[in-house]
Amino acid sequence: MKRRMLLGPVGLSVMALIAAAAADEKPATEIVPPLKGKSEKFHPFNGKDLKDWNGNEKLWSVDGDEIVGKNTEPVPVSTYLMTTKTFSDFRFIGKVKLVKSEMHSGIAFWGQAAPSKGDPHTYAGHLVMFPSGWGMYDLYGRGGLPVDGKPAQAAGKQHDWNNLEILAQGNRVRVAVNGKAVVDWRDPVPATIKVGPIGLQLHSNKVPQEVRFKDMEITTFPPEDRLLTVK
Numbered sequence: 427m428k429r430r431m432l433l434g435p436v437g438l439s440v441m442a443l444i445a446a447a448a449a450d451e452k453p454a455t456e457i458v459p460p461l462k463g464k465s466e467k468f469h470p471f472n473g474k475d476l477k478d479w480n481g482n483e484k485l486w487s488v489d490g491d492e493i494v495g496k497n498t499e500p501v502p503v504s505t506y507l508m509t510t511k512t513f514s515d516f517r518f519i520g521k522v523k524l525v526k527s528e529m530h531s532g533i534a535f536w537g538q539a540a541p542s543k544g545d546p547h548t549y550a551g552h553l554v555m556f557p558s559g560w561g562m563y564d565l566y567g568r569g570g571l572p573v574d575g576k577p578a579q580a581a582g583k584q585h586d587w588n589n590l591e592i593l594a595q596g597n598r599v600r601v602a603v604n605g606k607a608v609v610d611w612r613d614p615v616p617a618t619i620k621v622g623p624i625g626l627q628l629h630s631n632k633v634p635q636e637v638r639f640k641d642m643e644i645t646t647f648p649p650e651d652r653l654l655t656v657k
Contacts, residue, residue, distance in 0.1 A: 455612045455613075455614040456616060457597070457598075458597035458612075458619075459596050460595035460596050460647070460651065461514050461595070462647065463515070463647040464646065465647045465648060466646045467646075468643070469642060470511070470644055471493055471639075473491050474488065476488060476493070478509065478510050479509060480507070480539075481505065481507035481547050485628055486507045486628075492639065493507065493626065493638065493639045494636065495626060495627075495635070495636070495637045496526075497634060500633075501628060502545075502630060503543060503545040503548050504549070504627055504629050504630045505545050505628050505630075506534055506539075506548065506549045506627055507547075508624070509623045509625075509644075512621050513535065513594075513646060515596070515646070515648065516535070517648040517654070518535075518590070518642070518644055519589075519590070519591050519641075519643045519644075519655065520589075520639055520643065521588065522557075522587070522588050522590050523586060523587045524557055524636075524637050525636035525637060526634060526635055527634065527636070528584075529558060529631050530555045530557065530560075530629060531556060531627045531628065532563070532627040532629075533590070533626065534552065534625035534627060535552055535554075535592070535594060535622065536620055537551015537565065537620055537622045538550060538622045538623075540565075548565075549625045550566040550567065551565055551622055551625075552564060552565070554599070555575075556578075557578075557583065557588060558584070559579070560603075561573050561574070561575035562609065571611070572611075573609055577607075577609075578601070578603045580606075581603040582604065583604070588604055589602075589603070589604050590602070590603060591603075591653055591654065591656075593648065593653055597616040599611050601653075602655045605655055605656060606656065607653055624644065626639055
């Protein structure tokens with residue numbers, strides 16, 4: 427004969443709390459460790475021309491030691507200047523500046539060109555935004571990612587140069603702005619991560635914009651598992 431367990435009011439309350447906690451518990455995000463490969467440090471911009479990049483030549487140019495994205499006519503679809511090289515794990519360090527407009531720009535990675543979206547130079551993948559709002563975005567995917575932009579807003583500058591570091595390893599992204607660590611996030615859907623180019627964004631907009639990039643350095647498969655520019 428099977429025995430039935432009789433629970434009093436206290437026992438029922440405890441069981442209810444356990445059940446509620448189990449229902450609210452979120453599965454742990456999978457940890458993808460840093461990938462292994464040859465670690466190489468180089469400057470993606472040669473300071474002369476854009477031969478190592480792909481993009482709309484009418485919107486991207488070189489001004490001294492700076493890459494400039496600039497439009498005077500409306501940009502219907504966000505467009506990107508993309509490296510000819512592709513990357514999985516990397517460290518990006520550079521200086522970025524929004525000169526004109528209040529629309530954000532950004533650094534795109536872990537994706538690919540998406541010409542079917544209306545521009546041969548648009549990008550589908552991950553994006554670290556700057557400076558308006560900051561945060562992260564999944565382009566043509568999940569949309570805004572659950573990354574708090576407030577720490578970057580406190581550290582960043584709206585219309586001045588910002589020192590930006592992005593460390594992408596495995597499924598983890600860490601970001602530093604002007605020497606302050608502002609993002610530490612793991613993608614809970616590692617299948618969305620692709621080996622792809624790094625892209626500089628000129629956002630879709632109806633008004634004139636200008637964004638500048640300089641002193642860029644990329645390290646493939648970085649040996650240090652930490653942000654280097656954090657003070």
